Amino acid sequence: MFKHIFLSLPPSPDKSRAASGISRLSRISEKHFTLIELLVVIAIIAILAGLLLPALSSAKKQAQKIKCTGNMKQCGLAINFYTDDWKGYFPPVHGVNPYSSPAPATKEWWQYLDDQNMKREYLLCPADPAVQEGFDDGIVDAYDWSTRESYNWNGMYSFGQKKDFLKDSSKRLIVSERADSGDVLNHQGYPAFKAVGVWEGKIKKDRHSKLSNYLFVDGHVESLNFESTVGDRSESRNMHFASEYLGSYLP
Numbered sequence: 039m040f041k042h043i044f045l046s047l048p049p050s051p052d053k054s055r056a057a058s059g060i061s062r063l064s065r066i067s068e069k070h071f072t073l074i075e076l077l078v079v080i081a082i083i084a085i086l087a088g089l090l091l092p093a094l095s096s097a098k099k100q101a102q103k104i105k106c107t108g109n110m111k112q113c114g115l116a117i118n119f120y121t122d123d124w125k126g127y128f129p130p131v132h133g134v135n136p137y138s139s140p141a142p143a144t145k146e147w148w149q150y151l152d153d154q155n156m157k158r159e160y161l162l163c164p165a166d167p168a169v170q171e172g173f174d175d176g177i178v179d180a181y182d183w184s185t186r187e188s189y190n191w192n193g194m195y196s197f198g199q200k201k202d203f204l205k206d207s208s209k210r211l212i213v214s215e216r217a218d219s220g221d222v223l224n225h226q227g228y229p230a231f232k233a234v235g236v237w238e239g240k241i242k243k244d245r246h247s248k249l250s251n252y253l254f255v256d257g258h259v260e261s262l263n264f265e266s267t268v269g270d271r272s273e274s275r276n277m278h279f280a281s282e283y284l285g286s287y288l289p
């Protein structure tokens with residue numbers, strides 16, 4: 039009897055709703071996206087990608103600039119260590135340290151920083167195309183990427199000079215970013231006693247968007263527009279120049 043009563047009960051409301059829900063779901067799952075719906079989804083994804091990609095690219099460029107700034111600061115520390123070791127004299131841009139005895143073999147400026155146990159990676163800017171390509175210039179030679187650098191040494195006023203004789207070390211720059219067309223095999227530096235037009239081609243003026251990084255003698259690094267570093271190209275406004283060393287060499 040109990041069995042009969044149980045079987046004759048009407049289905050519970052919950053069970054009936056569940057059954058109808060399953061049925062609806064199966065109907066929905068059978069429905070396919072229309073072409074227009076698919077295109078709308080694709081369009082939304084494209085718009086989102088368009089919004090996000092520039093932000094990601096900008097973040098990457100900012101990170102490269104920060105890394106380059108840190109690397110240049112490390113170069114500044116190594117320059118300080120060098121001048122401490124060599125009675126205050128700057129390292130040569132290319133050649134023999136005139137103050138060592140006996141004189142060592144000819145070296146590039148950054149090899150003198152090597153002597154201060156500076157890591158090679160501090161000579162590389164992550165935004166330098168040559169660094170990104172691994173310096174693969176297709177030339178088989180005695181050099182490899184680990185002996186190359188992204189930066190220029192400013193030999194304009196520093197060669198054979200004592201750092202302490204500089205009147206304002208916070209306004210005189212000593213390292214800049216090397217131009218893409220520069221010779222990555224050999225020493226990079228702009229030599230002393232040359233006018234602005236002679237050496238400015240060695241500098242990459244827009245490595246980081248419209249700016250490049252510059253290391254100053256006091257060790258600080260700034261991202262600057264090149265024109266602001268030479269001012270009106272007069273000796274007093276030119277951050278690449280130090281008239282207390284050179285006198286008047288500019289035309």
Ligand SMILES: [Zn+2]
Nearest residue numbers: 106163245251
């Ligand atoms: Zn850089």
